Amino acid sequence: MNAARIRIGFVPLTDAAPIAVAAERGFFARHGVAVELSREPSWATVRDKLAANALDAAHMLAPMPLAATVGVGPFQQPLVTALSLGLGGNAITVSRALFSELARLAPAAPGNALEAACGLARLAALRGARGAPELRFGTVFPVSMHSYLLRHWLAAGGLAREDAVRIRVVPPPRMVAALEAGELDGFCVGEPWSSVAVQRGSGVLLATGHDLWNHAPEKVLGVRLDWAEHEPEPHRALLRALLEAGAWCDAPEHRSELAALLAEPRYVGAPRETLEASLRVPGFHLFARYAASFPWRSHAAWILCQMLRFGQLEKALDVRRVAGDVYRADLHREAARELGLARPRDDEKVEGVHSTPWRAPGRPEDVELGPDLYFDGGHFDAKHAIAWLAGVAAPELRVPLDELAAAQGRLA
Amino acid sequence: MPFERLRIVLVDDQVARRGDLERALVEAGYEVAARLSSGGDLRARVAELSPDLLIVDLQSPDRDVLEDMQRMHQEQPRPMVMFVDESDSQSIQTAVRAGVSAYVVGGLPARRIRPIVEVAIARFEQFQSLRTELAETRERLDQRKLIDRAKGILMSKRGVSEDEAYRLLRKTAMDRKARLVEVARNVIELAELL
Numbered sequence: 235m236n237a238a239r240i241r242i243g244f245v246p247l248t249d250a251a252p253i254a255v256a257a258e259r260g261f262f263a264r265h266g267v268a269v270e271l272s273r274e275p276s277w278a279t280v281r282d283k284l285a286a287n288a289l290d291a292a293h294m295l296a297p298m299p300l301a302a303t304v305g306v307g308p309f310q311q312p313l314v315t316a317l318s319l320g321l322g323g324n325a326i327t328v329s330r331a332l333f334s335e336l337a338r339l340a341p342a343a344p345g346n347a348l349e350a351a352c353g354l355a356r357l358a359a360l361r362g363a364r365g366a367p368e369l370r371f372g373t374v375f376p377v378s379m380h381s382y383l384l385r386h387w388l389a390a391g392g393l394a395r396e397d398a399v400r401i402r403v404v405p406p407p408r409m410v411a412a413l414e415a416g417e418l419d420g421f422c423v424g425e426p427w428s429s430v431a432v433q434r435g436s437g438v439l440l441a442t443g444h445d446l447w448n449h450a451p452e453k454v455l456g457v458r459l460d461w462a463e464h465e466p467e468p469h470r471a472l473l474r475a476l477l478e479a480g481a482w483c484d485a486p487e488h489r490s491e492l493a494a495l496l497a498e499p500r501y502v503g504a505p506r507e508t509l510e511a512s513l514r515v516p517g518f519h520l521f522a523r524y525a526a527s528f529p530w531r532s533h534a535a536w537i538l539c540q541m542l543r544f545g546q547l548e549k550a551l552d553v554r555r556v557a558g559d560v561y562r563a564d565l566h567r568e569a570a571r572e573l574g575l576a577r578p579r580d581d582e583k584v585e586g587v588h589s590t591p592w593r594a595p596g597r598p599e600d601v602e603l604g605p606d607l608y609f610d611g612g613h614f615d616a617k618h619a620i621a622w623l624a625g626v627a628a629p630e631l632r633v634p635l636d637e638l639a640a641a642q643g644r645l646a
Numbered sequence: 647m648p649f650e651r652l653r654i655v656l657v658d659d660q661v662a663r664r665g666d667l668e669r670a671l672v673e674a675g676y677e678v679a680a681r682l683s684s685g686g687d688l689r690a691r692v693a694e695l696s697p698d699l700l701i702v703d704l705q706s707p708d709r710d711v712l713e714d715m716q717r718m719h720q721e722q723p724r725p726m727v728m729f730v731d732e733s734d735s736q737s738i739q740t741a742v743r744a745g746v747s748a749y750v751v752g753g754l755p756a757r758r759i760r761p762i763v764e765v766a767i768a769r770f771e772q773f774q775s776l777r778t779e780l781a782e783t784r785e786r787l788d789q790r791k792l793i794d795r796a797k798g799i800l801m802s803k804r805g806v807s808e809d810e811a812y813r814l815l816r817k818t819a820m821d822r823k824a825r826l827v828e829v830a831r832n833v834i835e836l837a838e839l840l
Binding site: 275276277278279282308374375376402403404405407408548632 | 685689704705706707708709710711713714716717728780784
């Protein structure tokens, strides 16, 4: 085993849990990995340090390795991921004032994300007509599931244009204060910040990430492509340790201990009760169950389609090929095989068609996967990514559809 | 922009270190318009001060906010340079070479700050002009598509050839002192109404 320490960056959030647990409960040591953890203050810093070789691996927003690889953002640097650090965990919360206005206009909105989106679009139109200020929503980073779920939801109601709603990055710990100060009308953020707004009575939870897309991707472990190529064994050892740590995190009997560990200042540094409350919500944070750690190519393809749809990605690309180049199901399977864990046979699945848990073909046995419905009843097949794009409202799309269609390869 | 008028805003929570960097910048001939801490109304303050360059602590929790501002045309993007501690400098030096970001290392003498700032601004301007160029190309393409659609409508509704349809559009534009693309848009909107 390589004696060099592997430098791993993370942002203080609940879903950094497998990294903290692997370090504290001996999973890295068991697989012969010496690590150095680095708590980072922002996603941009994580990205820059990883790209600049100041980190070897990092807790990242699921779209970040894709964005860096295709050059959405300030530079281009090929990154890959072979491990998802968990599914779900976000929610859309709106101010009490906006909620009352919305509930008057669309009585079916509470508890129904699609009705809420349509109601919000009517509300925005009425506001525009009387010259009231536009709606303002907070997100955590331009390339994040928070941004894409929020924009996908807004677009379903008819607010597809970037200027229809003002979406701004706000650091998660300041989200609630911004809502209370009237600087935001709502936000999409990871836990515990929606719970905090609800507990304080300043916000109303309108839809969880799970309502918008069951078991949506959220965070991944990103590494540089060249590091994965030059250090395959340390990379696999890292994956093995994190796979075991993820299973540990999922065990209900460990959740209390996990909350205590994450509460420490060197990890999340938030109150233990707040962390534990969201960890106790069944199915809200998944680390291992339903193959939560598998890097689905269909997740990556959906994300690339959002980058195209919302005008972040300005050149044609082969969606499925790039998705598979960055989301490395092959590397994941090698590590899972070494542990004797069951892993999915296919790299992708059709998203949005399973309303109940189902069994996908796997090795050495089938794998149970969770529901994957979208709130609007849509479905996404990576094989027909461009047809999906053609069927949604995409006023910010910068690449002509025919050009995109011509760029798609013929993957089996 | 002549460098003697270059206005810089520093975002750093460590007051002592910020002072050192400010002195070095002033010595290098720059104007430090403001020193800001992270938090509350940083976004509004930066927009209002409208500096030529931002120098931001790598460890600032507001990095993502400032990067988001760079993305927004309406918020007038600014070039940004990261400021790191000497302890981080070795690992971060590769960042500059890799083109990741521009970095200023704490404790740098004034003469070494100027080239970093100049490179950051040049790179940013190059990036912005590429963006503008792309936007212009796209608009031209969109306009051509509108004109093509309007020609198609005229050809089918009035039974004229493509050349005649084009001449008709151009004559209308000249008569009304309007742009060709506006006439095309009117034709399409009318056709959709009827």
